[in-house]
Amino acid sequence: MNAALAGLAELNPASVQAPANIVARARTIGAEIAARHAADVDRDGRFPNEAFDALREQKLLGVMIPADLGGGGAPLFDVAAACHALARGCAATGMIYAMHQIQIACLVNHGSNGWHRDLMQRIAAGQLLLGSATTEAETGGDIRNSVCAVRADGDRFTLAKNASVISYGDQSDVILVTARRNPDAPSSDQVLAVVTKQDYRLEKTSLWDAMGMRGTCSDGYRLEAAGVIDQILPLSYADLSAQTMLPVTHILWSSTWLGIAADAVSRARAYVRSEAKRKPGTTPASAVRLAEATAKLQQMKAVILAAIRQYELACGSPERLTSLSFATAMGTLKVTTSELVREVVEAAIRTCGLAGYRNDTPYSLGRHLRDAHSAALMIGNDRIMSHISTQLLVQRDGSGAFE
Ligand SMILES: Cc1cc2nc3c(=O)[nH]c(=O)nc-3n(C[C@H](O)[C@H](O)[C@H](O)COP(=O)(O)OP(=O)(O)OC[C@H]3O[C@@H](n4cnc5c(N)ncnc54)[C@H](O)[C@@H]3O)c2cc1C
Secondary structure: OOHHHOOHHHHOHHHHHOOOOHHHHHHHHHHHHHHHHHHHHHHHOOOOHHHHHHHHHOOOOOOOOOHHHOOOOOOHHHHHHHHHHHHHHOHHHHHHHHHHHHHHHHHHHHOOOHHHHHHHHHHHHHOOOEEEEOOEOOOEOOOOOOOOEOEEEOOEEEEEEEEEEEEOOOOOOEEEEEEEOOOOOOOOOEEEEEEEOOOEEEEEEEOOOOOOOHHHOEEEEEEEEEEEHHHEOOOOHHHHHHHHHHHHHHHHHHHHHHHHHHHHHHHHHHHHHHHHHHOOOOOOOOHHHHHHHHHHHHHHHHHHHHHHHHHHHHOOOHHHHOOHHHHHHHHHHHHHHHHHHHHHHHHHHHHHOHHHHOOOOOOOOHHHHHHHHOOOOOOOHHHHHHHHHHHHHHOOOOOOOOO
């Protein structure tokens, strides 16, 4: 593989050398299964069943769960590389895998009681799929505020949420739901409740017929759940989000978008090569655009790798993870990669010309462009930038570049 197009995993020799490692298995599933069904998943807006059957068979849904609970104990780097590898074949598959692993990371980092440990064992053994209900009809993308609330009664609770988007809600076995701590709590005093299929009832309120990411099946639901108090993660959602959900989300989403961009560049490169074969001895004019797409792809990869390193360095230090500078770094990662993925795909389309614009050539890039457009909207970039600009007013200057 051309070094410029190499995936994240190629940059980690240990990851490449480990036999039958998770990245290699994800790469095979991405290239041989997800890619084969990607057009069909996109056209019909259906869940990528074939890829997820294979991921379950390869035990890739529980890879981040600690080994003593039956999982693989994989580091975030490997999971990011797996998201990238899957998204190269089918962006919806990569994004569903990313969203699932984000929920797993929250459970692993913050689910310390017996109920949560037992659930993690069940997830690893049964390869259960985890979904997320953060977006609420009343608050939209403002996921740090909730209208719905936990109602406690003794050691049990109930909650009801107008969840305007729950990706793959029909296929999920477990859903992590944000809600106010109690009916009297302010909207920002939230907790994260973990509810299993036995605990909740979903009533569909809208169908996902979107421009791109059609296979994520991000339907709307009214969710009603009941469970024991132990199911609620003990840390406040504000801290849990800062320490785990926000950084892991932005790293895994960005890695998925890198997969879309990498496949677009692969197609553009194949097109330029075919042009070069047709006219031996000349460099096709389209190669200039390919260079531009490749440079932006490298930029994406660099910022993702830097963010993973920053996260690794901050892990274990709640103080660093909740610092404004860390939140700013993770927010800008999301904004940067979500803009770059669209720019890379557009440069790839310019490279291929009509062959990329048409839907019936090996170089078609319509699906990539539609999928890439979801990136800036998944927690709107303008919302993130307005949040960052407020933080900058109170943030002190870092004393060094590596803080
Ligand atoms: C493929 C996909 C899968 C998803 N899956 C899930 C899921 O499984 N579970 C889930 O809970 N959610 C999911 N979501 C929803 C997602 O997390 C966001 O909540 C949602 O995309 C935000 O939608 P919105 O644009 O309507 O909301 P809003 O955030 O309300 O934004 C509306 C518009 O207002 C702008 N805006 C808002 N605030 C500001 C501000 N302060 N300054 C400037 N502009 C602002 C935004 O930029 C945007 O243009 C998914 C979204 C997508 C695209």
